[in-house]
Amino acid sequence: MAASRIQRWALTLAAYEYTIVYKEGSLNGNADGLSRLPLKTNIEKTPTPGDTILLMEHLATTAVDAKQIQKWTRKDTILSMVLRYILNWMAVKMSHCQESRKLPAEAPLHPWEYPNHPWSRIHIDFAGPFMNKSFLIMVDAYSKWIDIHVMNSTTSEATIAKLQQTFATHGLCDLIISDNGAAFTSKEFADYVKLNGIEHRTSAPWHPASNGCAERAVQSFKEGMKKIKEGTIQEKLNRFLFNYRITPQTTTGLAPSELLMKGNSSHV
Incomplete structure (x- = not known):
């Protein structure tokens, strides 16, 4: 017993009385029962959830992950060419599809009902920054009368203060439309x-088309202010408002001053 391992076994087993019996490997089920003497199993049996979970836990860590495949694919000459071909083909196909596809049908716009009296419904919106300022635009849907206030800030508090200023002149409205x-x-x-x-x-x-009254007023305001070359911002604004309010509108056929104040403010 020259081998040290066998000597250790001999010392360990010296405390016991035993008899060594030879057994053929095909009959020796004690050594490896799982491989030498397999039990008969039903192949069609579905694994229990416990077995499936245990298998998934053992397979959670793989030798290669997706990031490694992505990294080495870009380094490989052939695979990188295949990758560029696929991406370019998809981009070209998508652009062709977008160019040739039909535009989705637009839903018909439902116009706001025309109010029964002045200052019933007003549309409000901010314009700016324009000429380094912000402006609060207020439009009466009935007369198309416009009130415009220069705003130092566009907070709720500042907006309410300008509304109160306008309501002090024309009274409270029934409905406000905003974005x-x-x-x-x-x-x-x-x-x-x-x-x-x-x-x-x-x-x-x-x-924004659903608040089109205010949007059109903002556009008219900007175009009109650009045409006035002289004066301060407030002087330009006063001039624009005066001209706008006495000019007949295409939708009503009358000037906003005539509909709102029942008179022509050009004679004031």
Whole structure:
């Protein structure tokens, strides 16, 4: 017993009385029962959830992951060419599809109903920064009368102050239409209109056409202000408002001053 391992076994087994019996490997089931004497199993049996979970846990760590495949694919000359071919083909195909596809049908616009009396529904919006200033635009849907205020800030508090200034002249309206800007959707603004018995509606997000009255007023305001070359911003604004209010509108056939004030302010 020259081998040290066999000597250790002999020392360990010296405390016991035993008899060594030879057994053929095909009959020796004690050594490796799982491989030498397999049990008969039903192949069609579905694995239990416990076995499946245990298998998934053992297979959680793989030799190669997706990031390694991506990294080495880009380094490989052939595979990188295949990758560029596929990406370019997809880009060309998508561009052709977008160019040849039919445009989705646009939903017909439902115009606002024409109010029964002046200052019933007003549309409001901010214009700017324009000429380094911000402006609050207010349009009466009935007469197309415009009120414009120069704004030092566009907060809810500042917006409410300008509304109060206009309402002190023309009275409270029934309905305000605005976009979803922060100044119009704040709790402070909601409390103000509720306190004064005014209904407030917002236009559809990303769809400014639903507040088209204010959008057109903003466009007319910017175009008109650019045509006035002399004077301060307030002087230009006063001049624009005067000219706009006495000019007949294509939609009504009358000047805003005639419809709102029942007279022609050009003689004032």
